[in-house]
Amino acid sequence: MRREQPLRRLDRVLRVPARSRLLLLEEIGADYEALLERLAARGVPEARARRLAARRLLPGRAARADLEAAYRTPLRRWLGQGITDATATALLVALTVALGSAGILAALWWPGPLRDAGAFSWLLAAVALPALANWGHGVARIVLEDDLRAERRVRLLGRHAGFAIAGLAVASLGVAWEALGLLTAFSASAPHGEALWSAVARVSTLGAIGLGVVAAGLLSWLLLVPKLLQYERTEARIRRVVEREPVTEVAR
Amino acid sequence: MIGTIWTEMGFIRYPLAIAAVALALQTGLAIWRMRGPGEGDPAGLGRDTILVWGLLAATVGGIGTLVGIAQLSRAIAQAGAVSPGLVWGGLRLTMTSTVAGLILLAISAMAWLAIDYVRARRTRTAGTPRGPAQPGAIGTK
Numbered sequence: 001m002r003r004e005q006p007l008r009r010l011d012r013v014l015r016v017p018a019r020s021r022l023l024l025l026e027e028i029g030a031d032y033e034a035l036l037e038r039l040a041a042r043g044v045p046e047a048r049a050r051r052l053a054a055r056r057l058l059p060g061r062a063a064r065a066d067l068e069a070a071y072r073t074p075l076r077r078w079l080g081q082g083i084t085d086a087t088a089t090a091l092l093v094a095l096t097v098a099l100g101s102a103g104i105l106a107a108l109w110w111p112g113p114l115r116d117a118g119a120f121s122w123l124l125a126a127v128a129l130p131a132l133a134n135w136g137h138g139v140a141r142i143v144l145e146d147d148l149r150a151e152r153r154v155r156l157l158g159r160h161a162g163f164a165i166a167g168l169a170v171a172s173l174g175v176a177w178e179a180l181g182l183l184t185a186f187s188a189s190a191p192h193g194e195a196l197w198s199a200v201a202r203v204s205t206l207g208a209i210g211l212g213v214v215a216a217g218l219l220s221w222l223l224l225v226p227k228l229l230q231y232e233r234t235e236a237r238i239r240r241v242v243e244r245e246p247v248t249e250v251a252r
Numbered sequence: 253m254i255g256t257i258w259t260e261m262g263f264i265r266y267p268l269a270i271a272a273v274a275l276a277l278q279t280g281l282a283i284w285r286m287r288g289p290g291e292g293d294p295a296g297l298g299r300d301t302i303l304v305w306g307l308l309a310a311t312v313g314g315i316g317t318l319v320g321i322a323q324l325s326r327a328i329a330q331a332g333a334v335s336p337g338l339v340w341g342g343l344r345l346t347m348t349s350t351v352a353g354l355i356l357l358a359i360s361a362m363a364w365l366a367i368d369y370v371r372a373r374r375t376r377t378a379g380t381p382r383g384p385a386q387p388g389a390i391g392t393k
Contacts (some may be wrong), residue, residue, distance in 0.1 A: 006305075021349050064332075192326075193329070193332065193333070194329045194332070197325040197326070197328045198325065198329045200321065200322075201322045201325035201326045201329065202322075204318045204321040204322035204325065205318070205322045207318045208315050208318035208322065209316075211311050211315045211318065214314060215308060215311045216313060218304055218308045218311065219308065220306060221304060222305070222308070225297060225298070225301050225304075227291065227391040228297060229297050232293075232294050232295050232297060233294060235294075236294040
């Protein structure tokens with residue numbers, strides 16, 4: 001036996017969409033309190049009443065599995081039992097990265113200013129792809145489970161910010177590196193007009209690509225925010241339901 | 253003057269205008285959410301979105317300037333000899349988008365700070381104990 005709030009424990013282990021989790025916890029919490037009142041009216045000591053109520057009302061492993069099956073997201077239901085959550089998430093991440101890679105490769109291979117921007121644009125692509133995988137992982141969780149718990153949200157947004165800063169750092173390094181090369185070349189021989197302006201164009205394009213990566217990072221962050229905000233509101237309501245009851249002993 | 257700057261900014265004025273409108277909407281939404289008991293934005297994520305729109309505007313402004321410089325440089329490289337006045341005039345034009353983006357970032361930062369200040373003040377006021385109830389006051393026996 002250990003001391004824990006039964007509803008908090010249920011909240012921790014129940015894997016259903018956030019909104020359904022709130023509704024289930026509210027319903028079970030209300031039944032739990034009503035049963036406690038009935039037991040108290042019958043003269044059952046409080047600690048024993050809490051244990052009895054928890055044993056009777058909180059779903060066991062099998063009942064939890066039934067609940068999780070009943071409250072699946074449409075996509076998860078459509079995928080069926082054959083594909084596990086991990087596989088489905090991996091497939092969605094792979095799809096996001098594949099689409100992103102195709103776009104980046106097309107932009108870098110296509111004859112034009114992006115291809116002329118130099119080796120640092122490839123380094124930027126190397127930063128953009130894991131960033132895309134991180135974002136795709138978050139989206140996959142949202143689409144598959146319609147839930148992203150607080151620690152996952154913090155991790156997702158933290159990594160996202162990290163990748164955006166990495167993109168900016170690589171682009172700045174690229175601009176500085178190219179500028180250094182140019183200045184070294186020009187210090188040896190006076191710059192020719194056309195060479196100078198072509199070099200300025202290349203450096204500016206690289207800077208623009210770097211800022212483009214940052215802008216894409218910010219936009220993808222903005223795309224996630226409405227859903228994350230909804231989860232935060234739901235979790236705030238869940239906290240209120242869970243924190244209403246005192247600690248009691250429950251079976252492991 | 254604003255009309256001239258708007259025209260001078262070129263294609264980048266449209267994403268900047270979208271960012272400005274989104275920034276205004278997001279600020280309005282954050283103010284509206286503040287009127288509730290705090291459940292509308294429990295961790296301040298909605299409020300932070302104001303800053304993200306400002307950062308996006310500044311980034312887009314920077315992209316506009318860099319793309320403008322790249323286009324200008326290519327045009328000069330192709331044209332050969334160009335008068336310095338034309339070069340500086342072109343550079344001035346490219347800078348307008350960065351200035352506009354940075355103005356939006358400054359506005360977003362000020363809005364974020366103001367909302368954060370009001371929110372903190374309200375939270376403090378709500379959490380301050382009011383002391384023992386006076387005899388005869390409403391709600392006391």
